[in-house]
Each structure stands twice: as structure tokens, then as C-alpha cells.
Amino acid sequence: MGIVVQKYGGSSVADAAAVKRVAQRIVETRKAGHDVVVAVSAMGDTTDELLDLAEGVSPLPPARELDMLLTAGERISMALVAMAIADLGFTAQSFTGSQAGVITDAVHGKAKIIDVTPGRISKAIDEGHIVIVAGFQGVSQDTKEITTLGRGGTDTTAVALAAALDAEVCEIYTDVDGVFTADPRIVPSARKLDRVTYEEMLEMAACGAKILHLRCVEYARRYDIPIHVRSSFSRLEGTVVAGSITDEAHQEASMEAPIIAGVAHDRSEAKVTLTGVPDKIGFAARVFEALAGAQINLDMVVQNVSAVATSRTDISFTLPRSDGQAAMQALAELREEIGFESLLYDDQVGKVSLVGAGMRSHPGVTAKFFSSIAAAGVNIGMISTSEIRISVIVDEADVDAAVAAAHTAFDLDSSEVEAVVYGGSGR
């Protein structure tokens, strides 16, 4: 049998008891005959505690030193997991990102993995060790500086290790049972998906599903690594993310497959509108250049047809709320040059997205989606689509209603409420 890579997040190793549970689980996989490589996050609140320490010392700590500081977190958790495994009679060795050969670019705080050179890991596996690797961290290619990968980095570490080691599967352990057709806190009848394609998972992640990070899914897709998202608190099978919508196998299978994988939502965006922008060549480009210059990532962009009478148009776009202030400032500075009429900011918006590979071959999905939302009495602000996704911007207060309406309209509701894991927090 081959190599299984497992990822455990901070909540899975929050204290000594949790660390021991994780060790038990790892050892079970080893007993089943697999070589096991584990990527682990910092314990519980460690990262926040380290950030607090940094804040106490400096209002604006250098990014290099912040990475040095934060990487202490996984160093602690990985050593503890290795110790707990040793207690169970198996040998384990922990490795930092650098030791594990996780090579990144040099962008501190959000480095990208360039390559994984797993020489030491492979040697440790050959020597019979279970291997524990620090998630979220790496070492820069040329300067040999310690880097961190940013939010969700440990998922990416796990998938990158799985790719470099040609693993059978990358298991991502989390606190829910898998990927659901909608957030069960909003839709109690949401169903767990047994299987979903990389493309669908990418769209869902991009549209607010928080279970897997975009970069991790992108990495898995590129190297064709199956991801098994499952709960560290149960033995249930979770959701397997694998296969592309362009695979022949998928094309055939999808004849009977559900059209829609799920309904995602996102409350982290804001909408900016420029009204009365003179409809001249290059003006829209200036707007988006200014935003790019301020390092702002836009999501949806809509430009109206210009009114004949005035030769002016409106431009709206959405962006992360955290970038709102920077965007407004960059645009205010353009006012004189471009001469738009007003600059509006609305952070009381939400995005609801319907994702499904089947919509490519099933006309009428868009109409059904819009009419279900309308029937729920919800007004649609902006619209954007991809080959396998339709997204709409609605009032933030209407997000739940729109998600539930779409979920029901596409027959995604389960006959029984499965999402027991959400317990107290699920209404």
C-alpha cells in the first residue's frame, strides 16, 4: 500500500488530549498498512497568541520576523504529535517546512509553494518513521528565509506533500463531516456530498465555502491528488474531491449525476459603485489600474450600457471588505482626473452562488435560479457567471433566504437532517 498524507488543523491538536487522539488516528492508518505523512497546524489559539506577543512589542513588525515568530507554532504541535505517536509504540520524526523541503517564493506572510524536495521525508519513511511536517511554512528558494503560506496554508502543505510523494490520497481532517450542498447552519437539510470535482470545489471555495482553501484545491487539481475531506471527530467517510469535469469518465458519469453540487454564500464582500463615469476610451482602464496599483483583488465587475443622453455610465464591483478603505481612497484620488459623479460604498451585501458541472449541459438552470430567488422575495443586485457557476449579489439580510430557496429549487434538500455535527450552532 502507498503513502497517505493527512492534515490536522489547529482545533484537532488544541490540547494534550486532542494531540493524543490525533496520534491514535495516525497510528490506525499506519496499522492498516499505509506509510503516513502528516501536515499539522499550530495548536488551537497559538497563532493568535503569538500575534498578540508581536503586537505587544511592535505596532508594525517586519514580515520576516513575523514569519520567524509564527513558525514556532507548528514546531510545538508537530513535536508533541511525534511524542504522542512514540508513546503508542511507533516511531515518528517531525520536520520543519524547511527540513521537509517545502520551497516557496520569498513573499513573507503569503508565500507560494514553488517546489517540494522531500529527500529527508522519503528517507524517514524508508527508515520506518511516521513523518510529521509543520504546515503553513516553508523556506524561500534563493534567500533561504523562513516563510509562511498565509491562511489555510497547512491544507496546501498537505496537498503539496501528497503531490511530491505521489501519495494515494490527501486526507484533510476538519471539524465537519465533509463538503455540504449548503452551509447546514443556514440550510439544516443540506446534504453531505460524497464526491465533487476539482472545478466545482474551486468555485465553491471561491464563493465562500470555507472548508477548503482555493490554493489547496488548485494544487490538488494540477497534480491530480484526490482530497478526502472528513471529520477528525468521527469515522464517517467524508467528501472526496477528485476528477475534472473535462474527464471522459466524469462526462459519462455525469449523465446521472446531480446537476448542481451546491449553493455557496459569502458575506465578506463589499460593493463599490462609481456613477456618472464619462464613457470615454481608457477611463474604465484607469479605474482598474488604480485599484490594481493598490493591490486590491476585485471579484465581480459590472458596467452598465451608457445612457445615450449623457454619455456617462456606472461601474460597480465587489471586493473583500478588508480592502474597502484602500479602494475608496485610491478612487477618490482619481475623481478630478476622471470626473465621475459619485463614489458609493455598500458593505451590507452578500453573494449567493449556485455551483454545478451539470449546468453546462442543462439549459434553464439560470432561469430556475433567478426565479427561485425572486419567489423568496429577494432582489438581485449584480450577476456574474462562469461555465459551472452563477453568482448574484443580494442584500446581506437576504442571503439566508436566497440560499434556502435555491437549495430547495434544485432538489438538494435531504429527507433527513444529517448535519448533526453543527449541533448547537445550527439554529
Added chain:
Amino acid sequence: MGIVVQKYGGSSVADAAAVKRVAQRIVETRKAGHDVVVAVSAMGDTTDELLDLAEGVSPLPPARELDMLLTAGERISMALVAMAIADLGFTAQSFTGSQAGVITDAVHGKAKIIDVTPGRISKAIDEGHIVIVAGFQGVSQDTKEITTLGRGGTDTTAVALAAALDAEVCEIYTDVDGVFTADPRIVPSARKLDRVTYEEMLEMAACGAKILHLRCVEYARRYDIPIHVRSSFSRLEGTVVAGSITDEAHQEASMEAPIIAGVAHDRSEAKVTLTGVPDKIGFAARVFEALAGAQINLDMVVQNVSAVATSRTDISFTLPRSDGQAAMQALAELREEIGFESLLYDDQVGKVSLVGAGMRSHPGVTAKFFSSIAAAGVNIGMISTSEIRISVIVDEADVDAAVAAAHTAFDLDSSEVEAVVYGGSGR
């Protein structure tokens, strides 16, 4: 001006305020025109907290993983110090032991430094950075495993860096003003020494003076690096440890130098006595082989002349109390083979040592030492001497009286009580 290496211990970086104070001090040295390299320990109780974590997970954690865990401590403190320096307008870069080129043997938990290859540090200095290095840690030469140096390791890191960088001085910052003629908590009139030779400092460290660790002084002596022991809470000059008693300069200077550097004491030892050991060739050797086999380091050893009537002798030795149980077990196993009469253990003993390079050229020191102790009504158990040291074993309850008596007899008492830093805990 050249390079100054500074060492700050855990109490000097115990919290954010302390870290900022240390940064201020480092920057002052830089402003004075020196390049600065700093070795820093883990913050306050971090190491103990990490050990508690390990204990919670495993009763007997593998040494490799324990080192991996503990080295997170300095990673945190060094990054914070670098951040605080950046806030003061200077640039600092922190480096792990491995990055700093601290090469050790592979003995986890008490590795010895074999070499320092300071390529990255020198480069960082050339680029204008203040360099912060994790104390207490290194990387093993062949296996590239993370190691720790054991107790007092950061002092040794600092001196090793100073040697490798050909620094002007290695400043060891601590919570007292320097090296004193005796522990001011026992002798309030103890004086701070301005200067002491490596050999005297070695003897004092070996005899219980806790201010510097033996290995650090040995390292400094081998590479002739002056150590300046001083307080991180004051601007006073501390004690410079430099020069050998065999230096010509010292020989000349010592004509006027004080005969005695100080009186050290140690309450960490126990005394073991074997009575009625048959006085046959090889029997004593068997005893010490057995102790060596149990990894026990002996300190003083005394064998009586054997009684003519019985052809039996007594053997006494002292050893760290922590090794007491192992030693007694090893010796009990020899009882049948050797046939000694009894095996006695006494941990109510203390060692009082007089240290001074001048005693080589001043006869009568031994007599004066013994008579001062006798005059204080203290009984002497065992005696051992070196070229520049006389040590006696006394009852533990008599240690303070013996130290005070010897201190006074050799005119070491100050006219005023200088040791204000000991404040509340003094006497």
C-alpha cells in the same frame, strides 16, 4: 570598532516591556559604533511551559522531539527582539541556531558545539543588520538534526559566536551586577570583582558559583574571548573574565593583585561512603568503573589509609544529589563481589571552596582557610585541592558560617554593602 556579542537570558526578555528594554540596550551599543550580535534565551518560563506540554502528551518523550519542541522557545524571543529593534529604527534579522551555523554533536538535550560557521551572520552584519541568534540550540554535524545544548547553553552560544566572529568582547547580561567574592545572600559584605582570570572563574563555576556555566568559560578560555558579566538592569560595569594565570602580564600584575578571588559554595552534592572495603588491588577501580558505567560524574574522592589490623579501607566521594539513587544502586550490586562492610549516603552536606590564583605563590593560605573555619566552630569532612582552589565538605547547616568566616579571614569584606541588587532576598 569591532563586533560586540551580547547575551540576554530568559529573565531579561520575560515580557514585552523587557524585550523593549533589551532592544534599547542593543541599539545603544550599535549607536556607539559597534556591530552587534545577540544570543537570546527563551522568554521567562517558556521552556518550563513547553516541558509541561510535553509531559502532558508523553511520560518519556523522545529526545529528538523534545529538542524540536524546546527550540521553539528561542524562536519566539529572538523574533520579538528583532521586531522591537526595528521599531527603534534599526534593522535586525533573527537566525535559528541552524541558520547561524552553530554546529554540534548529535547528543540531544546536551549537545556540544563543535564548530560555528557564521556565513549568514557575517553577511547580515555586512548588510547593516543587527543580528539576533537563538541561544541554546544548534544543528548536528552529520545528521542535520536540531539539538539543544543543555543548561546555560545560551552563554555558550554567545561565547562561541564571539569566537567565530573574532568579537572584541562577549557581554553576558544577567540579573546581578557581576561576579562577587561570595554569594551576597550569604555574605552581605561581598564585593563585586572587577576582573577575574579564566581559571579562577572556572574553579568558581565548578564549585557552585552559578553566574556562568563551566562550558561557556572553558570555551572563552580556549579562544581567549573576554567575557563581561553585567546587569541588564543597570549601567554599571560588571566583572570582566579574561586573562590566564599563566600569562606573563598576569604574573606581573598579580604581585599586587588580591591573593583570593572569592569563596564559592555548593549545596547540590551528596556524600557516599563505602566502609570496610578490602584493600586489594583493583577493588577501588571496580567501584569507580561501576559508577562510570552508570554515567555518574564524581567530584571529590577520598580514600583512607587502610587499617593495618583489618587490611580494610574506607572510600568516600561526593556527587550530584540527582545522581545519588543511581550511584547507590550501582554500588549495592557490587556488594557481593567486593565484600565491603557498609554503604552510607549523606545528602546533608555542602561544599565551601576558596579560589584564587594568588595561593600558588602565597604559602599559608590552606592553614588560614582551615583555621578560619575551625574558629567558626565548623567541622571539616573531606578536603580536595587544585593549584588555585581549596574545597572542604562540611555539614549543610554550616555552609553559611564557613563561607562568612573564610570571606572575613581573607579580607574580602567590603567596607560598605554593595550588593544592593540582591535587595529583599539578601541575607
